Amino acid sequence: MGYDTANRGGGNIPPWVGAYVVYSRAWMILEHLRKNGYGVGRHAVYKxxxxxxxxxxxxxxxxxxxxxxxxxxxxxxxxxxLTTQQLAATSR
Structure with a gap:
């Protein structure tokens, strides 16, 4: 999985407890950042x-x-x- 190709469900979810919730949130975060122009090496000027x-x-x-x-x-x-709705959806 690469930064620009991160997608939900990309790859296997490990067997540890709570992995699905954590992975879902991680994919949502990556999706949000990608949509908002983040990417490796794109903003080297801004700390x-x-x-x-x-x-x-x-x-x-x-x-x-x-x-x-x-x-x-x-x-x-x-x-x-993450939005409040995203957090609520993944906490069920």
Whole structure:
């Protein structure tokens, strides 16, 4: 999965408890950022945008590998990119 091709359900969801919810939120965050012009190396001038892009690259790598802690941490740090409705839909 690449930054610009991140899609819901792309790849297998690991067997750890809560993985589906965490992965759903991660895909929503990546989709939001992609739609809003984020991408690896696109905003090297702006420190905050560059930090978010680097963090998203780490999240994608963790998603690909099925690593629980890095994915959970990245989603927790970036829930500001999710709407209340998205959070409610994934908390059921």
């Amino acid at each position: 905050e945008m560059k930090r978010v892009e680097e963090e998203m690259a780490v999240m994608i790598a963790a998603l690909d590998q099925g690593l629980e802690d890095p994915v959970r941490d990245a989603v927790d740090r970036n829930t500001r990119f």
